[in-house]
Structure formats: C-alpha cells, structure tokens
Amino acid sequence: MSAIDMKTPILIVDDYKTMLRIIRNLLKQLGFDNVDEATDGSTALQKLREKAYGLVISDWNMEPMTGLELLKEVRADTQLKELPFIMITAESKSENVVAAKQAGVSNYIVKPFNADTLKTKLTAVVGDF
Amino acid sequence: MSARFDERDIGKRVEAIAKGGDGVEPEQILEVVKSVMASIDGDLSTVNLKFYAEIESLAKFIENLKLELAAVRPDEINDEHLPAAADELEAIVGATEQATNTIFEAVEAIEELTAKMNKKVAPQVSDAVTRVYEACGFQDITGQRITKVVTALKHIETKVEALLEAFGEEIRQLPGQERPDNPEPPDGSEMHGPQLERDANNQDDIDAILASLD
Structure with missing residues (x-):
C-alpha cells in the first residue's frame, strides 16, 4: 500500500467526458485537487511517462488502447510497475475481473458506482487520506 | 437402396417359383413377375417425377420467398x-x-x-x-x-x-410494396416524435411558419 496525500497527482482515464467529470468532482469532494485526465490508454501511458503520478483510475473500454492494455503496459514498465491502478468499468463479468487481477490491478470498481465505493476502494489501495 | 433390395428379393422369389412351381407354368409366372418388375420400374420413374415435382415446388417456394423479401424492401x-x-x-x-x-x-x-x-x-x-x-x-x-x-x-x-x-x-x-412519398407512422397518427437536430425546426423556424400562416 502506497500512501498518497491530497496534493499527489492522480490520472483519471475514461473516453466519456461525463465520467471524467464525475470522478474529478468526487475526488475533489474527497480533497484531491491535483487531477489530470486522459481519454484513452495510449494518451494516459504517455502522460504517466512524462509526470510522476501517485494513482491511476482508469476505465476499461477505450480505443485505441484499452484500460487492461494500459494496465499491462504499466506493470511491464520498470518505472511504473508499482503504481496503484484502480479500474472503474461497466465490465462486470467474472472473467473481466479475473483478467484485470491477473494483470495486476490494485482494485476494481464496477459502474455505476457511488462516492462511498470510490472512497472505500481508494482507502484500500492507498491507505487513509 | 430399398428399391434395389426389393428387386433382389423379388428376383429370388421368381427363381424359387421357377425351380419348384406346381400346377402353374413357371414361364407364365415369370412373365407375370417380369411385368410386375416392369411396373415397378414404372413406379421408380414416378418417384423420379415426384422428386422433380418437389424440386419444382422448392423453386416456387424460393420464388415466393424472393417476392416476400422484395415486399419487405x-x-x-x-x-x-x-x-x-x-x-x-x-x-x-x-x-x-x-x-x-x-x-x-x-x-x-x-x-x-x-x-x-x-x-x-x-x-x-x-x-x-x-x-x-x-x-x-x-x-x-x-x-x-x-x-x-x-x-x-x-x-x-x-x-x-x-x-x-x-x-x-x-x-x-x-415489385415490392408501393411506398408513399411521406409514409405515416404505423399507428396512422401525425406524430413523428422528436426530430434529429439537422432535420428539426428551431423556435425561430416555428415562429416564421406561424407568421407565414397568419
């Protein structure tokens, strides 16, 4: 578990701007103000290699690079492999969860979700904040 | 396959009669049997005809299917x-x-x-x-x-x-079903629901239409 503080940069990744806005606002309510956005996996990967983030919160179903592919890239990168990675997705089938777990996901939130779930999962991944 | 089997079976019977017939001239029986065989041949041709009829029926079915598909457009x-x-x-x-x-x-x-x-x-x-x-x-x-x-x-x-x-x-x-230039919705009402933005009149358009009708 890697602790983060309210100033730790967080990258949120989703191809739906509405969802980015929801997550950003909910994080803001929890006290996290330093939030960047990306709308697909490849853009996210580029941002992760350019800046030191403390957490990634990513959707699964995106093009050209999916959230799962992004997760695998992150875990295969020596500089990023320890980065906490939460998947927030509508993919709720068991095989999806298993695939994400096998790829090294830190936690998994299924859409639709509420603020309490986000807070609980954040705490489970990065500790109390 | 079954026609051939029947043919062999009858052939055997004919041979048996030919060998051991009593009171009846085997040649006569043979002739009768041969005529029966001939009639069976005739039946086989009927089977063929029935087969052709089935194919024709199938062709008509496909033709009707095409017409129905055409009607669906x-x-x-x-x-x-x-x-x-x-x-x-x-x-x-x-x-x-x-x-x-x-x-x-x-x-x-x-x-x-x-x-x-x-x-x-x-x-x-x-x-x-x-x-x-x-x-x-x-x-x-x-x-x-x-x-x-x-x-x-x-x-x-x-x-x-x-x-x-x-x-x-x-x-x-x-020939499919004739389609009117402005088809009405299935319930026959005049309502078409919300229009796509590119097709819709905005309020200014509506006001202009209303004004043109005054």
Missing part, C-alpha cells in the same frame, strides 16, 4: 431504416450528454455556494450534490448500452447486405 432497410435508427440512437447519446453537462454546470455552481452556506446546511447540500454526481453516471452507462445496440444494428445491416448480394439485383427489381 431489404434495400430500404439498409439504405434508410437502419441508418435512421442509428442516427436516432446517436442523437439520444448527444442529447443526454448535453443535458448531463447542463446538470453538472448547475450543480457545480451550487457546490461552490456551499462555502457561503452555514455549517448545518452546507454538508446537506454537499451530500445532495454528491448524489447528483453519482446519478449522472447514467449517461456513461446508457451511452455504452446504445453503442452496443448500434453495433448490433451494423451487424444486421451486414447480414441484410449479404442477403441482397446473394439474390443480386434480382431482388431490387422485383
């Missing part, structure tokens, strides 16, 4: 109905996204105001704002579901296209 389905359905669905996604953004702007403004509210009211308002944020997730979920429906429509479009290709231009040239 698969070309229209692919050229008009499916693209129109996809447009409507995309319009739903666009409209819900726009509405969600408007809700966000309003709620974010309310959240800003919580800083100026008293300590008893502010947390209650903030909780309500959080619930609105959570509820706005519907736009993402419905968007993904609609995308799946659009994908299914595209799949159907591909299948209909394959059908059209299989029958070639033939099906396009068959």
